[in-house]
Amino acid sequence: MKALPMEIARPYLLFLGDVPDALAAKTATGIVDWRKDWCVGQVRLDGCAADTGLKDMSISEGSAAGAKTMVIGAVNAGGRLPDHWVDSVVEALNAGLDVASGLHVKLGDVPAIKEAAAKNGRQLHDVRHNSMTFATGKGIKRPGKRILTVGTDCSVGKKYTALAMDKAMNERGYTSSFCATGQTGVFISGRGLSLDAVIADFIAGAAEWLSPATEEDHWQVVEGQGSLFHPSFAGVTLGLLHGSQPDGFIVCHEPTRSKMRGVETPLPTVDQVIDMTIQCGKLTNPGIRCVGIAVNTQALDDDEALALLAKLGERHGLPATDPIRYGMEAVVDKVSAEFGTP
Amino acid sequence: MKALPMEIARPYLLFLGDVPDALAAKTATGIVDWRKDWCVGQVRLDGCAADTGLKDMSISEGSAAGAKTMVIGAVNAGGRLPDHWVDSVVEALNAGLDVASGLHVKLGDVPAIKEAAAKNGRQLHDVRHNSMTFATGKGIKRPGKRILTVGTDCSVGKKYTALAMDKAMNERGYTSSFCATGQTGVFISGRGLSLDAVIADFIAGAAEWLSPATEEDHWQVVEGQGSLFHPSFAGVTLGLLHGSQPDGFIVCHEPTRSKMRGVETPLPTVDQVIDMTIQCGKLTNPGIRCVGIAVNTQALDDDEALALLAKLGERHGLPATDPIRYGMEAVVDKVSAEFGTP
Known part of the structure; x- marks a missing residue:
């Protein structure tokens, strides 16, 4: 660096x-x-x-x-x-x-x-370009706690969910900060980088830089990128997962989409994303677990939205919410239950 | 492009x-x-x-x-x-x-x-730098057949194995070509790129470019990079896997290593690499399968080497060989059995 x-x-x-x-x-x-x-x-x-x-x-x-x-x-x-x-x-x-x-x-x-x-x-x-030089990723556990937003696709609300989670955590008395990995996020945090503009060898290293060691009880909420199931961008997603070594992750989903953005590949299920994120993420954080599901329910009316969230929540034993419509309180509750109150 | x-x-x-x-x-x-x-x-x-x-x-x-x-x-x-x-x-x-x-x-x-x-x-x-511009990966199946070398770690013989496999395929009457993804490989093929020098967003797109559509019966043997289990470089590995959409892959392994190159992370097993490669690779090629195991047995004497290869081969029901010591014939046999003779 x-x-x-x-x-x-x-x-x-x-x-x-x-x-x-x-x-x-x-x-x-x-x-x-x-x-x-x-x-x-x-x-x-x-x-x-x-x-x-x-x-x-x-x-x-x-x-x-x-x-x-x-x-x-x-x-x-x-x-x-x-x-x-x-x-x-x-x-x-x-x-x-x-x-x-x-x-x-x-x-x-x-x-x-x-x-x-x-x-x-x-x-x-x-902010879309990057003249910084990074070390390659080290994979060593850093002090502090981290939450990463992941997705069934690109553009399913990972940035919005991370910002809403960061805000909700702070409101509940946690000390939390938002870590930006895309251009709009950088403007919102005043710091960070467009991870997809980094040279491939340094994705994980850059992710380690942008979610650095902190106080042990500080939470970093990291804006996710892409999807492990997106055939264009999964490499960025995996490097970010390894580098940010999250303790918890939130799966973001858009229920009306059948194909992934820009390609012909079908959308994975929330189950598949949870399984694959844990399988890959445990390389750098063996304790990784899912703490919630964030659904963009914009296309659904209230009854439909609540029914879908109830169904998803029950199936996975996890809080399922729409961050815009219903807030992130339930996910913060889950974090408190899993990792303790502030 | x-x-x-x-x-x-x-x-x-x-x-x-x-x-x-x-x-x-x-x-x-x-x-x-x-x-x-x-x-x-x-x-x-x-x-x-x-x-x-x-x-x-x-x-x-x-x-x-x-x-x-x-x-x-x-x-x-x-x-x-x-x-x-x-x-x-x-x-x-x-x-x-x-x-x-x-x-x-x-x-x-x-x-x-x-x-x-x-x-x-x-x-x-x-060759370590890249001024080309690529499309992002499309994830669409291309004509032609492909083999990718993957690894339990970096520097375990993926380039050597791919070159040996390409040579053995051609000697057995297949039409085959070697696709370079690293600097020495580029000099050896006269074409290709250092995949780790590509901008992160374009890893899969660059991998699609370097193993392009060919005649349906032509084989491309693609030099692998990194490991899905390496905390520094797994993003490159995943983008290459998605972009090269291999029909078959060969797991390369160095049996005396306990930690991955340059980091403190333990080496995964061959089983783990096979499972994860199939899980991730089926996104762009649902028929992906392992066709062999290539072990660098340099540190072992002949008895030890043959015993290890026999054990690995039996456990996985796959040909296991050292490309330098024992050649790639057994792996070509497996390709013939799985995909037909030339």
Whole structure:
């Protein structure tokens, strides 16, 4: 670990550009959902169809309001940085802000941005890229306790579940922190890395770095990535499982999906995910166990959702909940029963 | 897949530098073991203690003998490129050769080398680095048949076993090719990539690229990496397993080892590796099965070796062999029995 971890200065000014719909600004929305108090406002260009609900302001107004970093919280089609967004980034750097981006293109690869950052002595953060060097994973048990969210698929609520669990743990008197492994998560925690951008040899080592040794009674709630059953990304998932060496894990599931995201592979069952996670995870934490099931029930009405959760909970002898609809209390209860109260 | 695959022009001139022992030149030794007919000779500087047995020659003699690429087949302490090696690389470029390296340092990052390559219009190949872009893994079954070598640990003979199996398959009338996934393997095949240098998101996609669709009766024998049970590298292993979607796999094992390479984790059993490989591998190839066990018996005498192989073979109902001592015939027999003769 030769480079410093990425630490993004706060508060943020969120840049939404002129994206044509709300989905294109989901990074900004995620930040506001979880860290509204870290944000001074939003910058929207003419024609922007997204809205985080934050106060609209110009870049100079954001700077005057105390913003330290402008976060590009939207993606345009193709993931590129259009010329008129470059103008806004340069304006932010000239106004004394750092700039952080989750785009595929690196900010520093755009000459005008690179020059403006150098001229103003500002930082550029490309959270989708990673210039840190890591040790390879060691597999040795570290002090502290960890919970990892895993999934039957990609994009089934692993980040949201981890954030909700972290919040619920803290509210119940545990000391807990959220460990980010993806770009939106990094903005929400102010620290972390996009694990899928790490060189393959260092996945587990990077996961060890991002959930480091802590006080023995401190909990880290680690944002999961991919799925052990996803044919594109399972390697990242396994390296994260080995490196984060969780004591407990929460299985995240989306019940209306029949095929895994982006591929033709059928979804595994929750049973399969629990079994495989324990089989693989015990390599670095023999005590690993499932502490709950988090289901995105958005597509179901209340009766259907509650019936499904009851059925899943009973079958597995585990709390099953929808973090958004029904909270994480039941899973925290399970953690208390398994590992003790704070 | 936007860039061209790495294709290294042959024949090779092997550069051994002035390394202090034979082990430091193991890349060159591996090339000579398997592709002696691709090599015109070796270049050794004063004090070199390694010897591949090839004819010693100067760089200009190598060029006159028809060499197209000088391969740096040795590593010095620290994996860096010492100044006097840089002089030899520049000399090779000026003599009209391409240069290929498996060192951690990139050839093109050394200004004198970069300039000489540009001036002479020569290629630099850094097989440990990868500038290709890949699609993410698709998980769809491709035409052709594949065998993957897997291991109870790193460095247990997966490359050697794959090469021996490829050779034995071809000798028995199968059409077979070797798919390289590590640096020495790339030099031996003239194509491939260091899978552990790929960005984590693309491990499976890169594995799909390196074992592409072929004629239905063609066999690809894929060099394995790491181990599903190694806490540093299992993510690479799983992505390779999913992406190469093997029909058959061979478990490679080193019986005297008690801990996995570089870590404190105990070695898994051959049983565990077979079970986990089938459980994970059936995601992209439901017919996956083990076709043999390859044991490095170097530390055992003949009686001990044969007794161990007999015991392992009987326990698993599989051919167990040492590829170096006893060849791969028994494993080819098993492939014939399972999948038909050529």
